[in-house]
Amino acid sequence: MRGLLETFGPLSDWSDFAGSWDSLEPDAYLANVGLHRRRRHAVFSATGETIAREPHQPHYQSRDYNTLQGGIERWFAPVPPEIADSASLRSILQFCRSFFGGLAPEVVNWHIELHQFRIEARAGEPGQPTPEGVHRDGVDYVLVLLIDRMNIASGTTTIHAADGSLLGSFTLTHALDAALVDDSRVFHGVTPVEPEDPAQASHRDVLVVTFRRRV
Structure with missing residues (x-):
């Protein structure tokens, strides 16, 4: 994956990029149900080969795709400019534009959302990477990129057919x-994570990038 990304730009600031997960804000929406997740959010657009950041806006999913928190506008802390403009993120976005664009060459304009997630696991309190369960995101394509795992067990990604049957993990x-992930064809989920050493801090950090065609 590193080799693929580096064909679209450098990852020279990866250490600072990955380190930004250490300062994510709590997901106040999930706190209401006792789950521990930190996140930031940003929106971009892609027209041809040009990718531009859009004004900060809420993340919205219908209840068809998110039965736990769908149907509401969720405002998350914005990704700071130094991360949004980082070489690493720009390389990731250009890779996604090329890869997903190759699967849908008829699409000229893309709506892109990215999410920095940190799932925390505690003794007796497993972390829930996908608290909504096995799901689709309601977009065209999804990249899930692991940033870091620390003192974490499990966290297995599962891919399912429309009837719920397991296709692979x-x-x-x-x-x-x-x-x-081709979100129109399959469902996906991630199993809960637990600390390998309950006495130590633990987390699972991922970057999620979604591409949805503009109509």
């Missing part, structure tokens, strides 16, 4: 391990 274990 795998675990993202090293930085830059990735899942590329």
Whole structure:
């Protein structure tokens, strides 16, 4: 994956990029149900080969795609400019534009959302990477890129057919391990994570990038 990304630009600031997960704000919406997640959010657009950041706006999913928190506008802390403009993120976005654009060459304009997620696991309180369960995101394509795992067990990605049957599973274990998902064809989820050593802090950090065609 590193080799693929570096064909679209450098990852020279990866350390600072990955380190930004240490200062994510709590997800206040999930706190209401006792789950521990931190996140930031940003919106971009892609026209041809040009990718531009859009004004900060809420993240919205219908209840058809998110039964837990769908149907409401959720305002998350914005990704700071130095991360949005970082070489690493720009390389990731250009890779996604090329890869997903190759799957849908008829699409000229894309709506892009990115989410920085940190899932925290505590003794007796497993972290829930996908608290909404096995789901679709309501977009065209999804990149899930692992940033870091610390003192974490499990967190297995599962891919399902429309009838719920399991098609396959795998675990993202090293930085830059990735899942590329055709959201119109399959459902996906991630199993709960637990600390390997309950006495120590633990987290699972991922970057999620979604592409949805503009109509």
